[in-house]
Amino acid sequence: MTLTALATLAALGAFHGLNPAMGWLFAVARGLQERSRMALLRALPPIAAGHLASVAIVAALVAATRSVTASSALAVLGGVLLVAFGLWRLLSERHFRWAGMRLSAGQLAGWSFLMSSAHGAGLMLVPVLVAEPVPGGHSGHLAAAPVGALSGLAAAGVHTVAMLGVALAVAVLVYQVFGVGVLRRAWFNVDRLWAGVLVAAGLVTLLRA
Amino acid sequence: MTRWTPDPTFYPSPREAVTAPTEKLAYVAAFDRAASRPDAIVVLDTDPDSPEYGRVVGWTDLPYVGDELHHFGWNACSSALCPTAPHPHVERRYLIVPGLRSSRIHVLDTQPDPRQPQIVKVIGAEELAKRAGYSRPHTVHCGPDGIYLSALGGADGEEGPGGIAILDHTTFEVRGAWEADRGPQFLAYDVWWHLTQDVLVTSEWGTPSMIEDGIIGELLLGRRYGHAIHFWDLAKRRHVQRVDLGDAYQMPLELRPAHDPTKSYGFVGVVISVEDLSASIWLWHRDGDGWAVTRVIDIPAEPADPADLPDLLKPFGAVPPLVTDIDLSVDDRFLYVSCWGTGELRQYDVSDPLHPVQTGSVHLGGIVRRSAHPSAPDEPLAGGPQMVEVSRDGRRVYVSNSLYGAWDDQFYPDGVGAWLAKLDVDVDTGGLTPDERFFPHGDEFRGLRVHQTRLQGGDASSDSYCFP
Numbered sequence: 001m002t003l004t005a006l007a008t009l010a011a012l013g014a015f016h017g018l019n020p021a022m023g024w025l026f027a028v029a030r031g032l033q034e035r036s037r038m039a040l041l042r043a044l045p046p047i048a049a050g051h052l053a054s055v056a057i058v059a060a061l062v063a064a065t066r067s068v069t070a071s072s073a074l075a076v077l078g079g080v081l082l083v084a085f086g087l088w089r090l091l092s093e094r095h096f097r098w099a100g101m102r103l104s105a106g107q108l109a110g111w112s113f114l115m116s117s118a119h120g121a122g123l124m125l126v127p128v129l130v131a132e133p134v135p136g137g138h139s140g141h142l143a144a145a146p147v148g149a150l151s152g153l154a155a156a157g158v159h160t161v162a163m164l165g166v167a168l169a170v171a172v173l174v175y176q177v178f179g180v181g182v183l184r185r186a187w188f189n190v191d192r193l194w195a196g197v198l199v200a201a202g203l204v205t206l207l208r209a
Numbered sequence: 210m211t212r213w214t215p216d217p218t219f220y221p222s223p224r225e226a227v228t229a230p231t232e233k234l235a236y237v238a239a240f241d242r243a244a245s246r247p248d249a250i251v252v253l254d255t256d257p258d259s260p261e262y263g264r265v266v267g268w269t270d271l272p273y274v275g276d277e278l279h280h281f282g283w284n285a286c287s288s289a290l291c292p293t294a295p296h297p298h299v300e301r302r303y304l305i306v307p308g309l310r311s312s313r314i315h316v317l318d319t320q321p322d323p324r325q326p327q328i329v330k331v332i333g334a335e336e337l338a339k340r341a342g343y344s345r346p347h348t349v350h351c352g353p354d355g356i357y358l359s360a361l362g363g364a365d366g367e368e369g370p371g372g373i374a375i376l377d378h379t380t381f382e383v384r385g386a387w388e389a390d391r392g393p394q395f396l397a398y399d400v401w402w403h404l405t406q407d408v409l410v411t412s413e414w415g416t417p418s419m420i421e422d423g424i425i426g427e428l429l430l431g432r433r434y435g436h437a438i439h440f441w442d443l444a445k446r447r448h449v450q451r452v453d454l455g456d457a458y459q460m461p462l463e464l465r466p467a468h469d470p471t472k473s474y475g476f477v478g479v480v481i482s483v484e485d486l487s488a489s490i491w492l493w494h495r496d497g498d499g500w501a502v503t504r505v506i507d508i509p510a511e512p513a514d515p516a517d518l519p520d521l522l523k524p525f526g527a528v529p530p531l532v533t534d535i536d537l538s539v540d541d542r543f544l545y546v547s548c549w550g551t552g553e554l555r556q557y558d559v560s561d562p563l564h565p566v567q568t569g570s571v572h573l574g575g576i577v578r579r580s581a582h583p584s585a586p587d588e589p590l591a592g593g594p595q596m597v598e599v600s601r602d603g604r605r606v607y608v609s610n611s612l613y614g615a616w617d618d619q620f621y622p623d624g625v626g627a628w629l630a631k632l633d634v635d636v637d638t639g640g641l642t643p644d645e646r647f648f649p650h651g652d653e654f655r656g657l658r659v660h661q662t663r664l665q666g667g668d669a670s671s672d673s674y675c676f677p
Contacts, residue, residue, distance in 0.1 A: 026292035032677050033405050033471055093211065093379045095296035097354040100444025101675070102407045111293065180221035180676045183290060189213045189298045 001132060001155065008128045009155055013162025015197070016051065016121055017170070019190045020183070021096070022163070023047035023112050024171040029101065031175050040175055041168075046105040048164040050112025051121065056156035058122025062129045063152030064145040075209035078126040082202025085120050089195035119191075120198055122156075127205040129155060215297035218666040219287045221676040223468035223539045226287065229601040231256070232664040234266075234323055236281075236304060237629065239657035242614045244275035249657060250306060250317055252324050253629070253649060255605075255664070263631070263647035265654070267324035271315055272331060276308025277614055280661045282349030283671055284316075284356065284378065288404060291353045291675035296378070301667065303329070305356060305376065307346035310421065310614075312337055314346055314358070316381050323665060330381055338364030340383040341374035345417055348399050350673070355384060359400040361417060368416035371397025388441075392448030396435040399463055402443055404673045405470040409441040410493070412461045412477060423615040426521065430483055432456035438464070438477055438493065440500050452502050454491060457484045461491070465537040465544070465670070467562075471677045474562050476544055477502075478535040486510035486525060488532035490546060492562050506565050508532060511551055513577045519622050528576045531620070533612050534596050538603040539669050543568070543639065545597045549612055550620065552578045552593035554632065556641050568639025571632055574610060576620055582630060584645040592617065592625040598662045599669035606632040606641065611658035627654040629662070 001009075016022050027047065031040030066074055096118045103111060116122070129152060174182060220226035233256040240248040252267025271278070284303035289296050304326060306315040312334030317326040337343055343360035350357045356376035363369045372394070373387035388394075396413035403410075413435020414420060419428055428434060436458050440450040454461055458479045466475030474494040481488060490506035510527040522528065531550035537543070537559070544565060546555040552575020557565035571594070572580040579589035592610030599606050609629045611617050617625040628650035632641045663671060 020292065021295050025295065029292045029405065029675055035471070093299075095299075095378070096294050098294040099352065099354045100407050101291075101293055101405050102444070181225050183221050183297070184215055184217070184219070184225070187215050187297055189211060191298070192211065192213070 001151070005128050005132055005155075006158055009125065009159045010162035012124055012128075013159040014166045016116075016159075017163040017166030019194065020187060021115065021119070021190070022051065022121070022167065023115070024167040024174075026108075027167070027171045028175050028180065032180070037175065040171055042105075043108060044164060044168055044171065046108040047112040047167070048160055050109040051116045051163055052156055052160040053109070054113045054116035055122040055125060055159055056153055059125055059129055059152035059156040060149040061152070062126055063132075063155070064149040066130065067145050067148030072209045075130045075205050078130055079202045079206035079209060082123055082126055082205060083199050085123055086195050086198030086202060089120065089198060090192065119194060124198055124201055125155060125159060127201045127208075130205055131208060211298040212300060213298070215290065216285070216299065216301050218301045219290050219297055220672070221287070221290050221674065223541070223674050224677070226539050226601050226667070226672065226674065227603060229666060231602070231605075232600055232666055232668070233259075234665040235607060236326070236663045236665070237609065238278035238281055238306065238660045239627075239654055240276065240278045240614065240660065241274065241657050242617070246656075247271045247274050248276045248278045248308070250278070250304065250326055251654065251659070252326070255631075257646070263649055265649055267326070269317060269326045269328065272328060273311065273313065275311050276313055277310035278306060278660060279309040279613070280348050281306040281663060283351055283663070283667070284381070286351040286667055287672040287674050288351055288353050291404065294353045299378070303381070304663065305349045305358070305381065307349065307358065309345055309347060312344040312346060314376075332381065332383060337374060337383055341386045343372055343374050343386065345371070346374070350401060353404070356381070357387065357400060359397055359411065361397050361414060361420070368418060369397070370395045371416070373400055373411070387446055388448070389446035390448055393451055394439045394448055398435065401464045401466050401475070402673065403466055403470065403473060404443070405675050406473060407443040409443040410464050410466065410475065411439045411441065412464050413437055414460055414462060420613070421615060423619045424521070429459055429481070432459060432483060434459045435461060437461070438502070450499050452493065452500055454479060454502060457482050458489060459483055462533060463535050465535055467541045468537070468539050468674060469541055469677050470674055472541065476535060476537060476559070476562075478532040478546065480531055480533055481529050486527055486529035488530040488548065490532070490535065490544070490565070494562075503563060505563060506546070506557065508546070508548060508555070511577070517577045519576065519620055521619050522576070536597045536599050536669050538599050539601050540603055543603065543634070545599060545606055547594045547597050547608065549593040549595045551575050552580055552590070554594035554597065554606070554608055554641065556634070556639055558639055569641040571641045571643060573608070573630055573643070582628070582648050582650075583643050584648045585650075590626065590628060591621045591623070592628070594630070596661045598664060600664060601667055601669065603636055603669075604634050606634060607662045607664070608632070609659040609662055611660050614658070617658065625658060627651065627657060627659050629659055
């Protein structure tokens with residue numbers, strides 16, 4: 001992976017980590033409910049694991065497919081998908097629905113997986129993955145698929161580490177320093193920005209294809 | 210369209226909600242008992258600096274007649290900040306207004322002019338019946354995954370079971386019945402929750418035939434009205450536990466859980482004991498792995514000359530307090546108790562919820578007393594403090610005087626009238642004082658009776674919080 005690709009993946013991870021809907025706020029809520037910073041800290045790894053799973057599925061799929069098909073077709077498909085999903089996110093007023101806050105670690109990971117998937121977290125990585133040179137230059141061989149998938153997983157890993165780092169920092173800051181009152185002022189509509197990023201990422205992918 | 214920043218009326222915690230600004234307007238459900246004219250949502254000016262303070266400044270007629278408006282609520286509230294399904298950029302803007310008798314659900318838009326709400330959607334009784342299997346919709350609460358709407362009756366003429374219907378946050382369409390497993394629950398009335406603890410609580414009144422033509426003495430003395438509350442798993446939608454108050458304690462109605470999400474208790478008011486006509490307040494709390502209730506307040510009946518009593522009460526020679534609404538301040542410190550029969554609003558300090566201490570009392574109306582409002586000392590009042598709403602900062606309490614059409618007629622047979630009063634609260638020591646400048650009554654309501662009040666921006670019974 002190029003340095004630019006790594007930096008982009010990490011930046012997108014930071015963006016995802018910053019979004020209260022992606023999990024840090026849930027961790028803060030658990031910390032406050034149990035009056036324990038440990039409860040906050042314990043909540044973050046399952047949240048990151050769920051996010052990783054959501055992103056990794058898309059990343060592995062894209063990377064593996066790229067290893068065996070012409071990249072321009074995939075880029076066009078990915079770009080169209082991104083623009084469409086982004087526009088839907090932008091225009092739809094539906095939000096993720098979930099009732100229940102007392103979750104086990106496994107359920108918490110499941111919640112995070114669904115939340116990330118519903119937001120198209122993995123899709124946002126498509127332009128980076130599509131722009132990457134094919135590993136080993138073996139494009140066109142079915143045998144290259146597993147290697148491709150591995151590089152996709154690595155990409156998802158880098159992304160999630162950045163996501164977890166930012167989520168941890170924000171969660172601890174809100175819990176220890178700012179308090180949840182900061183939400184009233186600082187929680188700008190990340191979802192709308194997010195949808196805009198999806199559309200932009202789709203357009204970039206299409207232009208490059 | 211969603212906002213860029215959270216709706217300013219959403220607060221993450223009750224601690225912050227008490228710093229909310231004074232409400233400028235109040236919305237009041239008003240209904241025509243004769244069902245010959247449309248019911249209405251009435252808008253009151255609650256801004257003390259306004260020249261129209263305490264007056265009716267807006268009026269929205271509903272499209273049909275015979276709805277009997279009762280309770281209503283907001284499309285969205287502070288629960289939108291809850292972390293599992295956050296959507297804080299929606300607006301607190303629409304009033305969800307069910308007709309308790311017609312089973313129609315109205316959606317009113319309070320924008321662009323908050324003084325002139327517009328009807329934007331009417332959901333017919335048949336849709337509530339078809340999608341959820343319920344009728345007689347009652348309590349509205351804005352939940353994390355939809356709007357929760359309790360309903361007293363079943364569909365297609367069935368008496369029950371009553372239950373909860375879920376409405377979509379965005380389209381307001383009825384998504385379906387909430388319950389996956391209702392266990393032994395059949396009667397329904399109020400619903401609220403401990404949101405962060407995955408606990409939902411429901412209470413019991415009666416089926417449509419038990420209430421719609423008035424209270425039925427034989428059923429009451431036969432202890433056939435509701436006398437239990439139910440605890441549910443909010444996430445799994447399953448019945449967990451039925452807690453019986455004892456069949457002497459008829460009609461546990463309004464549920465007021467602590468606003469602090471780390472607390473696991475709440476209050477429920479019981480209308481009447483068939484043994485001595487007293488009313489009572491019970492505290493629910495955890496007990497090992499389950500839930501238990503403890504009776505924490507008893508309010509005795511007051512002896513009276515049968516000549517002064519309506520037919521229903523003549524044989525007893527006493528006025529029952531008839532506690533029909535209670536409300537808990539956002540800081541969980543004061544509990545307000547409406548004694549609609551004796552015409553009294555009581556204030557209790559419930560800082561120690563197991564040991565309430567009475568800190569205030571105001572008399573208005575009452576079956577025998579007929580106490581006047583200080584601003585009109587020569588006008589005896591019918592009805593009593595009934596629906597009670599508390600401002601977010603806990604400094605103002607609003608009471609209206611009608612209970613329920615058919616029951617008004619039984620307890621106040623010479624007419625219940627229509628009035629709404631505002632009481633100022635001493636939040637340091639407790640205590641209530643009627644505001645002489647705020648007493649809309651009589652012709653101001655154009656012959657309609659007044660029931661629930663909702664304050665602009667939210668109030669003590671509208672919002673749930675996910676952070677302490």
